[in-house]
Amino acid sequence: MTVDANKETLGFQAEVKQLLHLMIHSLYSNKEIFLRELISNASDAADKLRFLSLSQADIMEGDGDLKIRIEFDEDNKTITITDNGIGMNRDDVISHLGTIAKSGTSEFLKNLTGDQKQDSQLIGQFGVGFYSAFVVADKVEVFTRKAGEPAENGVHWVSEGEGDFTVEQVNREGRGTSIVLHLREGEEEFADGWRLRSIVSKYSDHISLPIEMVKNELPSSDESEEEKTEDKAPEYEVVNKATALWTRSRNEIGDDEYKEFYKHISHDFEEPLAWSHNRVEGKQEYTSLLYVPKRAPFDLYQREASRGLKLYVQRVFIMDDADQFMPMYLRFMKGVLDSNDLPLNVSREILQSNKTVESIKNALTKRSLDMIRKLEPEDYKEFWKQFGQVLKEGPAEDYANKEKIAGLFRFATTYTGTAEQVVSLDDYIERMKEGQDKIYYITAENYNAAANSPHLEIFRKKGVEVVLMYDRIDEWMMGQLFDYKGKSFINIAKGDLDLGDIETEEDKKQQEEVEKTSEDLVKRLQEVLTAKVSEVRVSHRLTDSPACLVVGAYDMGAQMRQIMEAAGQKMPESKPTMEINPAHPLMERLNGELQEDRFEELAQIVFDQAALSEGRSLEDPAEYVKRINKLLMETLG
């Protein structure tokens, strides 16, 4: 076999090409992070090998001294990062360095705007990884051999970061991976010992593996030229702290170190909003370091998205994305868990049904909810925008912490008068009226439909605040949440509205009178609308509108109905109740209408309008338009 026979040129997956292009153009202001990314990969590779060695002792090939080495060559303008971690075989190289396996990548890339500033933030949530090498290099070579495979199964990968790359089988004695960056013109400054050391200490001090560089030798004057050119093995020194960050004591760790560690474990580009580092001793022993991210990852709602914590047992890396330690509604939390109690050979299956895991999960859930609660108000606003919807899955999933979770919710209400979700349930309770013992809310398709709903009229008149809910998940969520701090929730568009002590005796008396005098009208309406409504009755809720529709206390609301229907579910027929406001001039006129067919016509219009004003869709819109047009023609003469 000739050398060329095993050399293959392959094209990058389209997504990689797009990402490469984007990265080169959006990371220009923060180029040095390429080193952090490559060191992070090298450290992961060492973690994976160490984990494998737990079950395969000979995999270390007698070289258990795992480390990373950074070399540079000023003359040739190269930087080489070498690890003796797990390495890659030919198939690994082709799939890991030629494609992006993450689900949803192409949708993510479609969302990019072309605006560099915005896109560079987006790319941050994606994680830049290996390809960031091309930000400073116009050619990248990878030499690698997978642990456990023979030396002749080494692989040499080369690419100039455009459309394609080559792979070739080569001999490689050392296990692991070397990445050689051929620096672009103008980026030569990176081939410098001081520069590299300072980047390492800025971004990679927390890496638990030793990172080595050639010892800085001061040029000594009495050294002769001959001695200098003599080939002596260079001496290396460790240039990072090289202890696992979470094993160090809290007061020795700076904020910047915590932040960089977050970026390493999360592959997030941005800084976290908050973190909490704790050592637990006693019945169980573990250390956790949890982070609240600033931005939601693009795949937050994708089923297959990776989530969970990085799991270590007695400081040995066990797995990424251990999702058994956090509930689903906190799936955005990132961090490390290092347990002293779990067995080293723990598997995902064992984690699935383990008492220790369950109790750690409970503790970490409480801790996470606490961290979120303690966020600064400005940070909280940002947090809520990013993760509020996910948190709303909480009451259904985590019954025990229901109240804690609900305490974190933020809503728009009639008090603030804007769509911004900033009111907590505690704020609401604080503003409750004398005699009020319920939390009133309404759900709708969007903010405007909620804020302008006729159901709010009586509450406006009485000055009672109503929570406006218009997120898709809200009605479903409220199906799981019945009360908060002893105050029950009342959907004001459902059932017979009980205003409790907010309604005065006088109100009630007046109501009874109106009911009596409207008996006739109610009966007539009921007759002509019998196909559409289950009942017509006099309303307590309305002051300005002629009529509104109310669903039964246990019926599905309009929002939930629409979601189910949109999902292709056939919903059982359920007729609403129509409530009327007999004091409204339109109702007074209607009452005076003696011509039966005209009465029916108007009644139909009133019903359709009540539906429209709640954001419902009409069963027969054309019929409605026809009726309105007829009326218009009459008034216009």
Ligand code: ADP
């Ligand atoms: P990520 O690290 O987010 O998975 P990267 O693009 O940085 O994405 O790397 C892609 C994959 O290539 C890694 O998941 C890993 O499997 C492999 N890889 C990268 N660098 C190394 C390395 N030094 N040793 C072994 N495998 C590596």
